[in-house]
Amino acid sequence: EPEVTQTPSHQVTQMGQEVIxxxxxxxxxxxxxxxxxxxxQKVEFLVSFYNNEISEKSEIFDDQFSVERPDGSNFTLKIxxxxxxxxxxxxxxxxAFYEQYFGxxxxxxxx
Amino acid sequence: AQSVAQPEDxxxxxxxxxxxxxxxxxxxxxxxxxxxVQYPNRGLQFLLKxxxxxxxxxxxxGFEAEFNxxxxxxxxxxxxxxxxxxxxYFCAVRDGNGGSQGNLIFGKGTKLSVKP
Numbered sequence: 001e002p003e004v005t006q007t008p009s010h011q012v013t014q015m016g017q018e019v020i021x022x023x024x025x026x027x028x029x030x031x032x033x034x035x036x037x038x039x040x041q042k043v044e045f046l047v048s049f050y051n052n053e054i055s056e057k058s059e060i061f062d063d064q065f066s067v068e069r070p071d072g073s074n075f076t077l078k079i080x081x082x083x084x085x086x087x088x089x090x091x092x093x094x095x096a097f098y099e100q101y102f103g104x105x106x107x108x109x110x111x
Numbered sequence: 112a113q114s115v116a117q118p119e120d121x122x123x124x125x126x127x128x129x130x131x132x133x134x135x136x137x138x139x140x141x142x143x144x145x146x147x148v149q150y151p152n153r154g155l156q157f158l159l160k161x162x163x164x165x166x167x168x169x170x171x172x173g174f175e176a177e178f179n180x181x182x183x184x185x186x187x188x189x190x191x192x193x194x195x196x197x198x199x200y201f202c203a204v205r206d207g208n209g210g211s212q213g214n215l216i217f218g219k220g221t222k223l224s225v226k227p
Contacts (some may be wrong), residue, residue, distance in 0.1 A: 004154070006154075031212045033214065035215075041219075042217050042218070042219050042220075043155070043201065043203075043215075043217040044217075045214035045215065045216070048212070048213070048214055050212070055212075056213070056214055058214070091154060091155065093155075095212060097211050098143060098160055098162055098211050099145060099157045099160050100145075100157070100215065101157060102147070102154040102155040102156070102157075103154050104152075104153055104154040105154055
């Protein structure tokens with residue numbers, strides 16, 4: 001069964017550094033999403049992406065964040081200058097119709 | 112504003128007994144409702160959805176959920192719980208007036224513990 005994959009599974013970075021989180025969505029899906037979950041809190045929407053552009057973003061998704069689909073398979077989330085409060089589990093999701101399919105997540109730790 | 116409430120942090124059930132995990136929602140338009148399950152160190156796995164039609168929807172692993180418009184609820188149920196059902200369960204909603212796609216609003220999750 002096809003599934004969403006994410007790399008790395010765990011990323012440790014220093015405050016102020018740039019990080020890129022990578023996702024490979026399910027191959028025939030056209031809609032892509034990033035969510036995050038801070039430890040002990042709800043899963044929160046960050047951004048959605050369709051047809052090579054952002055279709056919706058939350059207030060969390062400020063100028064420090066960007067997304068890209070650099071080729072036909074990858075979907076990336078870049079955080080330009082990480083802050084301590086960016087520490088969270090980041091989930092990528094893709095969708096063809098109504099339901100979204102999630103990857104296993106990348107745990108980002110900012111020190 | 113859209114929101115989801117899962118009033119129970121934890122639900123404890125004996126194996127073989129029926130289980131219910133509660134969810135209530137608030138959206139301005141027609142609700143699209145979803146249940147996801149998360150096992151330790153895994154992503155969110157889709158269980159079932161309500162878009163339109165029958166109020167009782169069936170999903171993976173024997174789970175079902177009942178949409179109740181008047182009570183704005185979408186409780187997850189299973190007639191006979193298994194120890195392997197122990198996991199974290201998330202209810203999610205989005206406003207269906209936006210079409211088939213859109214961001215999900217999640218509840219805080221309910222930990223289900225099934226004891227032998």
